Amino acid sequence: MAKLGRAKQRESAALPVAAASMPAVAASAPPPAAQHDGPDDFVLLRILGNDLFPRHRKGQTRTNLALILAHEPELEDCRKRWIVNRIIDPAEEALIIDLLERSGQDYTRIPFDIGEYAGIGWAEDGFAEPGFFLSKSYEALGPEARARAEVHARRLKNIYVMNNNGGRNLALREGRGLARWVLPWDGNCFLTESGWREIRRAVLEQPDLKYFVVPMLRVSSNELLLRGQMERPAEDEPQLIFRNDAVEMFDEARPYGTRPKVDLLMRLGVPGPWDRWLADTWEAPMAPRSAEAGRFALAGWVGRLESGKPHLERSGQGTVRALARADAIVAALDWLDRQVMASRVQPERLCLYDEAKIGELASEASATLRSALKADADAALSRGPGSVADKPAPAPGAGARDYFSLARYWWPDPASPDGLPYVNRDGDDVFRSGLPGFAPERFDRMRVQQLFDDSIVLALGWAALGDGRYLDHAAGLVRTWFIDPRTRMTPHLRFAQFVHGHDSHDSTGYGILDFSGLPRLLDAVRLMERGGALSPGDGLAFRHWLRSYADWLLDSPQGRHASRRLNNHGTFYDLQIAAIAIFLGDIDALNAALRRVRERLPHQFAPDGSQPRELARSRPRHYSYLNLVGWIAIARLAESVGDDLWNYEAADGRSLRKVLRWLIDRCDARDWPKGLPVEAERLAVEPLRAAYSAKYEPEQAGPAPQPPFSLDPMLGMAPFWPLQR
Known part of the structure; x- marks a missing residue:
């Protein structure tokens, strides 16, 4: 572990990726033997991922990071760490790391390797038939379903690049040795002093539970969050807190953009609008309920910083956001494919x-x-x-x-005075007929x-x-x-x-x-x-x-x-x-x-x-x-x-x-x-x-x-x- 001022960087070794398949990480796995046995303290590990246009504004991850570092208060009994998660833009990654190091932040870097990415193929599983994108089934889909199908076809690439649940699981594994309570959260989460006070009180009042669900409030402007002017209840997919002996983990076979967190919420029996969401036929079914289902409680709330696209943050824009997300995933992965082939x-x-x-x-x-x-x-x-x-x-x-x-198998119609229209005689070459007008040089x-x-x-x-x-x-x-x-x-x-x-x-x-x-x-x-x-x-x-x-x-x-x-x-x-x-x-x-x-x-x-x-x-x-x-x-x-x-x-x-x-x-x-x-x-x-x-x-x-x-x-x-x- 190299020290740079107060900052500590850890490089996470990348696992080799199979070209044609990606084995799923077990959704439920025993926690590591080494756990933090100290007091009821917390570790917040936020995962910094890629900006995906048109879902996000370029540089939005870095912008939100700077806002958090400048305005988020110190959190009682909670240490903060960061996961720099496979940033595909080297210049943007360098700026993010520079910001972390200048601020004295501890972080782990999961590197993006274009060589590993180049060996990952297309996903063919789940579709109604082989060669789905040249089938009548695909032609019958509407624009939204086609967009989701394109995302699924890039599932293996998505899993490697976005590493959505992979980053969360790395945060879980690191956090288990650092604190009793682990918060493997998205990089755009912002905690106010009052919000953290509510979370901490709820957790400490029910320490026998292994999971806590933290509702998340989407904001169209960060200023509203900083001023405490939130007027509507939290409605987005919540964040989760894990006790360090909790068994459940995130399923790494579920890529970004295809409800990767919802799978765990449903395993734990957390109710929400996702219970009514319809799945595409090519999606893998949700996993069965966990043995630890129901062992959770609500705890406070957390704000979700803006994406740089205010029109997508308004209430009722879920479908529009989903389409923008699908377009962004496809655009990012196609951009990478372009880099690979151009080389x-x-x-x-x-x-x-x-x-x-x-x-x-x-x-x-x-x-x-x-x-x-x-x-x-x-x-x-x-x-x-x-x-x-x-x-x-x-x-x-x-x-x-x-x-x-x-066309060499179409002949003048002998029953027609002018031979029109020509009739088909498949396999019978008219140019070998000797008929006038069919000399090849014509x-x-x-x-x-x-x-x-x-x-x-x-x-x-x-x-x-x-x-x-x-x-x-x-x-x-x-x-x-x-x-x-x-x-x-x-x-x-x-x-x-x-x-x-x-x-x-x-x-x-x-x-x-x-x-x-x-x-x-x-x-x-x-x-x-x-x-x-x-x-x-x-x-x-x-x-x-x-x-x-x-x-x-x-x-x-x-x-x-x-x-x-x-x-x-x-x-x-x-x-x-x-x-x-x-x-x-x-x-x-x-x-x-x-x-x-x-x-x-x-x-x-x-x-x-x-x-x-x-x-x-x-x-x-x-x-x-x-x-x-x-x-x-x-x-x-x-x-x-x-x-x-x-x-x-x-x-x-x-x-x-x-x-x-x-x-x-x-x-x-x-x-x-x-x-x-x-x-x-x-x-x-x-x-x-x-x-x-x-x-x-x-x-x-x-x-x-x-x-x-x-x-x-x-x-x-x-x-x-x-x-x-």
Whole structure:
């Protein structure tokens, strides 16, 4: 224990926090063997926590502390201590500690560790179904219930950061060795001389009781409290006094904002408005009554200092306060998540492809792969640059630079004179029909696929072989498609996978899948910029285009539609959002996408590892494979920013590992529903097998990958897959 003047500081060791779960501290636990056996004295330990905007004003904890130190009287037979409880703002914590030390106050500091926080995941327990935030149950909730659900989803993070009941229990444990009566109170509690006199008299008159309930008066202005002008009775959740041999403690599994103190009040049988409060279905039930229930009495009153938000302190504002509190919890934890991710994101670093593997291409062991890369890069030199404006005619109602493709399973209606509206023949590709008007070059999908593939092949070719022609040509492709005002694509996919005769000349959002190759293009652009083939002005113009496209994905009807899809379309939507967010350093969009991916997993994967939504399609093997390609790409992106989706497991055990294993085990099976295996798709399982071995069974890694290193573009796997993470 270090002494600083009269002040005494104690550092409380932080317990390690599990990434996916937080064990509850027993609500009832025997008191420590060492207890204070002296006279009827008291120790008041107030817990100083975080300011949470918009519930509190910034600096409010420190402001209230200064007021208490300046105006609260000395309390008869009572010593005062403080708990500095995981303050997340280092500057604010330093000011609080400085104030305590200059005032000669004793305190214990519970440190906040951003590294410990970074390992804490989302809470999935309690919700009506896995993937709750992408469910119809969530969509049916009103705004207030949604806010509470968001708080619950952050329960484990909340428990660590706010440490509400953890701080109270630490105060209890410390206080038991310091006095007969322990007051583990909130940091905004203020005692007047008369209020303390009433509390002390009530306790000393009934020393056989182990608990006392101290009603709390919420004030809208501290001046009213200092002047003794309180006109209404105390009505807030009360504070508690514990005799040092009291058994009950606060339940540390109940986080701030979800009635953490009420749980103990109800265990003790303390009546109040909380008896009428309704619980959300995801909340854990209140604990049963304690063996010590009823062994309490009321004792005086205590004032609650203002929060800095006077309108929230008025009577009858309970619901408004609750919403502000929920918003504040979410905002604080999201701010911390932003700090964690910002420390990990390096936009210039490759995400899908592995720098080390690219560096090894010069070795003799990589001769076959290097030779194949040179051949493909040489071939790419002869193509392009193609433009979205090269098509002979735009979509109905569109311009020449608007991207245009047709949905491949929709056919002209033979019973209609003009073929309209088109009819669906799932799994039957109209582009292989030979019908006039369906030549691939009439539309943009083939061109954009070639753009994505040629760009990365050329960039990898430059990185491996040092031939500047490759990089210059790749940069020309990017300038033509995204930068040159005469040829660049308008940043939206409103007319992608268009269906004639439907949706009033708009697509539904399924066409966002056409840009599934965008993440590999972004790695190619990183290499182009590294090699100087794209100027800073080019880079700025490309990012401007990318930002506009990302905004369209997030805000358009098509983007919102794709974000809600629970099959491969949703997967590739999240893949694009995450890839763009890393490239642009958009931390909020990245964190939202990675969280949404976790919510999506139980909707797409069955407990046995199958993909029911993809198996229901007319081409079950193809779509099971395609969706998994998207998941692997997302896992690689996440890995590049320190997020491990490879080993993530939902609460019911569903995981990417199980899905990979399921598909690999069936890659040669002849009993797939609705169709037999296709040779190209059987061959395409090799990249999945290699990824599985590398991540889960590295000690059983097989021989080096063999050609082909690039697969049918319709299968979604990026070219030269052995060079990926």
